[in-house]
Amino acid sequence: MSLTADDVRWVAHLARLEMSAPELETMARQLSSILDYVNQLQQVNTEGVEPLAHPLPIHNVFRDDVPAPCLTVDAALTNAPDRRGDFYAVPAVLD
Amino acid sequence: MIERSACELLADLANGNISSAALTDAYLEAIRLRESRVRAFLHVDEQGAREQAQAIDARRQRGEAVGALAGMPVAVKDVLCTAGQPTTCGSKILQSFVPPYDAHVITRLKEADAVLIGKTNMDEFAMGSSTENSAFQVTRNPWDLERIPGGSSGGSAAAVAAGEIPLALGSDTGGSIRQPASLCGIVGLKPTYGRVSRYGLIAFASSLDQVGPLAHEVRDAALLLEVIAGHDPRDSTSVAQPVPPYSKTIDQPVRPLTIGVAREYFSAGLDAEVEQSVRAALKVYESLGATIKEISLPNSPYAVAVYYLVATAEASSNLARYDGVHYGYRAREYANLIDMYSRSRGEGFGSEVKRRIMLGTYALSSGYKDAYYVKALKVRRLIKEDFDRAFASCDVMMGPTSPVPAFKIGERIDDPLAMYLVDIYTISCNLAGLPGISIPCGFTQAGLPIGLQILAPPFQEEKLLRVARMHERATDWHQRRPALPEAPAAASA
Numbered sequence: 001m002s003l004t005a006d007d008v009r010w011v012a013h014l015a016r017l018e019m020s021a022p023e024l025e026t027m028a029r030q031l032s033s034i035l036d037y038v039n040q041l042q043q044v045n046t047e048g049v050e051p052l053a054h055p056l057p058i059h060n061v062f063r064d065d066v067p068a069p070c071l072t073v074d075a076a077l078t079n080a081p082d083r084r085g086d087f088y089a090v091p092a093v094l095d
Numbered sequence: 096m097i098e099r100s101a102c103e104l105l106a107d108l109a110n111g112n113i114s115s116a117a118l119t120d121a122y123l124e125a126i127r128l129r130e131s132r133v134r135a136f137l138h139v140d141e142q143g144a145r146e147q148a149q150a151i152d153a154r155r156q157r158g159e160a161v162g163a164l165a166g167m168p169v170a171v172k173d174v175l176c177t178a179g180q181p182t183t184c185g186s187k188i189l190q191s192f193v194p195p196y197d198a199h200v201i202t203r204l205k206e207a208d209a210v211l212i213g214k215t216n217m218d219e220f221a222m223g224s225s226t227e228n229s230a231f232q233v234t235r236n237p238w239d240l241e242r243i244p245g246g247s248s249g250g251s252a253a254a255v256a257a258g259e260i261p262l263a264l265g266s267d268t269g270g271s272i273r274q275p276a277s278l279c280g281i282v283g284l285k286p287t288y289g290r291v292s293r294y295g296l297i298a299f300a301s302s303l304d305q306v307g308p309l310a311h312e313v314r315d316a317a318l319l320l321e322v323i324a325g326h327d328p329r330d331s332t333s334v335a336q337p338v339p340p341y342s343k344t345i346d347q348p349v350r351p352l353t354i355g356v357a358r359e360y361f362s363a364g365l366d367a368e369v370e371q372s373v374r375a376a377l378k379v380y381e382s383l384g385a386t387i388k389e390i391s392l393p394n395s396p397y398a399v400a401v402y403y404l405v406a407t408a409e410a411s412s413n414l415a416r417y418d419g420v421h422y423g424y425r426a427r428e429y430a431n432l433i434d435m436y437s438r439s440r441g442e443g444f445g446s447e448v449k450r451r452i453m454l455g456t457y458a459l460s461s462g463y464k465d466a467y468y469v470k471a472l473k474v475r476r477l478i479k480e481d482f483d484r485a486f487a488s489c490d491v492m493m494g495p496t497s498p499v500p501a502f503k504i505g506e507r508i509d510d511p512l513a514m515y516l517v518d519i520y521t522i523s524c525n526l527a528g529l530p531g532i533s534i535p536c537g538f539t540q541a542g543l544p545i546g547l548q549i550l551a552p553p554f555q556e557e558k559l560l561r562v563a564r565m566h567e568r569a570t571d572w573h574q575r576r577p578a579l580p581e582a583p584a585a586a587s588a
Contacts, residue, residue, distance in 0.1 A: 016437045018438050031453060031454060034511065054332065058332065058334070
């Protein structure tokens with residue numbers, strides 16, 4: 001299975017990853033060979049098999065609905081690249 | 096003194112033969128002497144370690160009760176959040192990240208009065224099998240400095256093997272504790288999925304990730320597991336089952352013992368010397384009274400393919416959080432918000448991380464999800480059912496941890512698939528959520544370590560450790576040490 005540079009550009013857009021033209025080319029080649037390898041799964045008969053998302057027999061886990069301590073605003077914002085007061089700062093969303 | 100096992104050192108600390116300050120200084124000196132060759136650490140907190148050690152010594156002198164690891168230096172993989180200490184995950188995108196909280200296992204180490212000495216190198220976001228994907232440095236195998244230590248917990252494994260630290264924590268998503276342990280000639284254990292809280296473990300693939308110990312000896316690993324295991328309400332997949340006192344029962348042999356050996360684990364591509372050593376280890380168990388039973392895991396040849404869809408799909412979702420807003424790297428130049436995201440991520444992530452995010456995004460994208468992601472989850476169930484069936488007729492399973500000994504730096508880095516296939520024997524354990532351990536079982540003629548992998552049914556770490564200890568007591572592979580600059584003679588307390 002072979003991915004084109006356009007396929008890879010679209011996936012990079014979905015993943016919000018900027019890549020140079022040479023990077024996209026290498027990526028197309030490497031992803032194609034990995035997809036060739038994983039395509040062996042198509043040989044496996046999985047009719048009637050339920051997908052297994054994780055190995056534990058647990059589903060929803062609830063805690064009591066009571067407030068508990070959490071990070072202060074300052075602690076939560078210490079690593080932010082940019083902040084304004086008590087908020088994360090981002091470039092304008094609307095032009 | 097630092098060539099001894101953590102359990103022996105703990106006994107000396109308890110009876111006053113050595114002080115934690117002297118022990119910590121001895122390890123800091125070993126790090127100083129050997130790090131220029133091994134390069135296992137990303138961050139060493141010398142002053143903090145000395146202060147912790149002195150505080151524990153003072154408490155002990157006052158006769159206060161102290162924890163299970165009191166005064167023992169421990170290193171942790173840089174994937175674990177440590178409040179106030181750098182936590183980079185081997186990535187440029189987290190180069191200046193200092194977490195505001197401790198991972199659950201870090202809290203447990205502090206409660207046990209361990210001395211936290213620093214953070215170890217790793218493949219970026221734990222994605223890799225050689226530690227070459229670190230954004231910062233290449234760690235070298237202490238047994239041959241031209242070779243990789245394995246990965247992704249290569250820093251932790253190399254630091255223990257080099258005698259720079261007696262105990263370390265790693266994380267294992269597809270073999271990242273067991274494979275470097277094998278390649279560095281030490282013990283590495285991946286607990287059952289849910290046995291150890293993932294709170295504060297920087298996420299790679301959340302249905303597979305698990306934190307575990309690396310050490311010279313099985314009983315040291317048992318003790319460290321005992322400290323970190325157990326329920327934590329902050330991780331909804333952490334299981335509320337009692338933690339047995341692993342270190343207390345470790346010397347009880349398992350009798351009768353039936354060992355399952357899967358023919359699929361001796362497949363094409365297995366190095367002849369590795370196979371020879373693993374077969375010799377099986378003979379050791381036979382001489383101890385064990386019965387070897389051939390079993391089959393018919394779907395295990397698909398494990399690598401399943402893994403590289405499931406793990407990358409989960410990673411593509413988990414790593415969406417690196418957006419240049421909440422923490423981590425933000426590009427300097429950008430046209431708008433979307434451009435800021437794309438450039439920050441494009442500049443901040445290394446090539447293997449990008450490759451996996453791309454593969455996972457593709458596997459989850461509209462039109463491909465059923466053919467790739469959902470298909471992989473179905474085969475994952477078949478792989479787990481193979482294990483359920485096999486464990487009905489044996490206590491544990493054994494085989495090689497890695498199909499090859501440590502390879503040369505640069506040998507596989509340009510061929511992602513060749514690198515992925517190194518994990519062929521370790522991956523299915525994560526897909527099925529089983530506990531697994533790698534223990535030293537021999538060396539190649541060139542002097543490279545070989546590891547034996549032992550797998551057990553879920554939550555049977557106690558049996559797994561006891562079985563591993565049987566081999567350790569009957570052999571001396573775990574006592575060999577690589578030739579590195581001499582560590583200092585320790586000053587006595």
